[in-house]
Amino acid sequence: MRSPKDFFRPLAVGAPTPVREVPFRPSRMIHFFDPGNAKMAAKVPSIAPTVDVLLGNLEDAVAADRKEAARTGLVEIAKTTDFGDTQLWTRINSLDSPWALDDLLTLVTEIGDKLDVIMVPKVEGAEDIHYVDRLLAQLEAKAGVRRPILVHAILETATGVANVEEIAGASPRMQGISLGPADLAASRRMKTTRVGGGHPGYLVREDPHGPDGTAPRATFQQDLWHYTLARMVDACAAHGILPYYGPFGDIKDTTACEDQFRNAFLLGCVGAWSLHPVQIGIAKKVFSPEPAEVAWAHKVIGAMGDGTGAVMIDGKMQDDATYKQCQVVVGLADALAARDPELRAAYAAANEE
Ligand SMILES: CC(=O)SCCNC(=O)CCNC(=O)[C@H](O)C(C)(C)COP(=O)(O)OP(=O)(O)OC[C@H]1O[C@@H](n2cnc3c(N)ncnc32)[C@H](O)[C@@H]1OP(=O)(O)O
Ligand SMILES: O=CC(=O)O
Ligand SMILES: [Mg+2]
Numbered sequence: 001m002r003s004p005k006d007f008f009r010p011l012a013v014g015a016p017t018p019v020r021e022v023p024f025r026p027s028r029m030i031h032f033f034d035p036g037n038a039k040m041a042a043k044v045p046s047i048a049p050t051v052d053v054l055l056g057n058l059e060d061a062v063a064a065d066r067k068e069a070a071r072t073g074l075v076e077i078a079k080t081t082d083f084g085d086t087q088l089w090t091r092i093n094s095l096d097s098p099w100a101l102d103d104l105l106t107l108v109t110e111i112g113d114k115l116d117v118i119m120v121p122k123v124e125g126a127e128d129i130h131y132v133d134r135l136l137a138q139l140e141a142k143a144g145v146r147r148p149i150l151v152h153a154i155l156e157t158a159t160g161v162a163n164v165e166e167i168a169g170a171s172p173r174m175q176g177i178s179l180g181p182a183d184l185a186a187s188r189r190m191k192t193t194r195v196g197g198g199h200p201g202y203l204v205r206e207d208p209h210g211p212d213g214t215a216p217r218a219t220f221q222q223d224l225w226h227y228t229l230a231r232m233v234d235a236c237a238a239h240g241i242l243p244y245y246g247p248f249g250d251i252k253d254t255t256a257c258e259d260q261f262r263n264a265f266l267l268g269c270v271g272a273w274s275l276h277p278v279q280i281g282i283a284k285k286v287f288s289p290e291p292a293e294v295a296w297a298h299k300v301i302g303a304m305g306d307g308t309g310a311v312m313i314d315g316k317m318q319d320d321a322t323y324k325q326c327q328v329v330v331g332l333a334d335a336l337a338a339r340d341p342e343l344r345a346a347y348a349a350a351n352e353e
Pocket of ligand 1: 031032033034039040043047057060061182183195247251274275276277
């Protein structure tokens with residue numbers, strides 16, 4: 001095992017120095033597109049200004065005989081598109097596939113200076129991140145890439161979930177983790193065929209009541225993903241990296257998508273994937289704190305002075321802990337407002353009320 005003193009040393013001579021802190025850049029939606037699909041690729045310049053992250057997907061959803069076209073397409077798009085301050089990410093093929101090595105070799109060599117984050121699917125443990133970490137350092141050094149490309153893991157195997165803490169802390173390149181509910185369901189042998197979201201069969205039922213216990217008993221649908229998401233959020237927070245909800249596959253059910261995204265937001269996630277343009281606005285709405293909530297947080301911070309002691313505001317007790325909660329909300333709102341003029345105006349208006 002390497003000494004902790006070496007944790008922030010480059011893994012190849014000439015590779016850029018690893019970051020000490022993951023930069024917090026808004027990433028409310030990671031918008032997936034297939035760079036080998038001409039129709040989707042043509043939409044990239046118009047979608048780029050409307051999203052926080054554009055992700056050229058090379059893995060699942062790209063057919064085996066279209067893998068090279070997707071890779072080549074991404075290189076072309078990265079070289080010819082002005083992304084402004086929108087981040088460009090990619091999802092490479094899984095490390096046990098015949099394409100992953102060429103994905104990394106080609107992308108870092110050709111567009112390493114354009115890529116912010118590489119998403120690695122089906123990560124099982126720290127060893128997967130170590131493999132990518134060293135290879136990236138070698139390729140960055142060879143290609144003269146000057147800032148380190150960060151790594152994002154998808155949590156989508158039972159083994160990955162069992163090892164989530166070590167994955168989160170495996171490298172200073174670790175930017176974040178997304179829940180991958182579709183592959184995770186398969187890996188765990190769960191009996192859902194949906195991509196994320198709830199299931200009507202996963203419920204609790206009210207106790208028997210009424211005369212002789214025969215009254216109709218209400219049922220309450222539960223969240224299949226709560227345990228994993230909460231575990232993932234804790235692992236990410238403990239290691240100073242960012243947690244995300246992944247895909248919601250029922251594109252037409254925008255209401256349930258919004259609910260699932262909001263659960264993730266409330267639990268600590270900073271964003272989710274958008275698979276279709278209709279999900280972009282949902283993620284933007286959900287992962288931006290409500291203006292009234294931001295105004296409330298400012299009010300608490302203002303009333304708390306140096307952040308210690310206890311005060312009452314509108315009948316609610318505030319102390320050091322709620323001060324910190326409010327700082328989380330205000331910190332996020334400030335970061336989003338710096339990128340999003342509409343949100344900036346909405347927050348300013350709510351503060352003045
Ligand atoms: C479990 C996982 O791994 S999830 C991650 C992997 N999956 C993906 O990345 C899926 C990405 N999304 C898609 O492939 C598509 O959105 C699909 C297949 C779900 C639906 O596609 P379509 O049937 O074409 O949807 P629809 O007809 O509503 O599309 C409307 C328009 O939006 C375009 N569009 C659809 N999805 C996207 C997208 N993600 N990005 C950009 N444009 C898109 C379509 O090309 C179409 O364009 P047109 O109006 O010029 O014809
Ligand atoms: O890749 C995502 C998933 O849900 O599987
Ligand atoms: Mg998957």
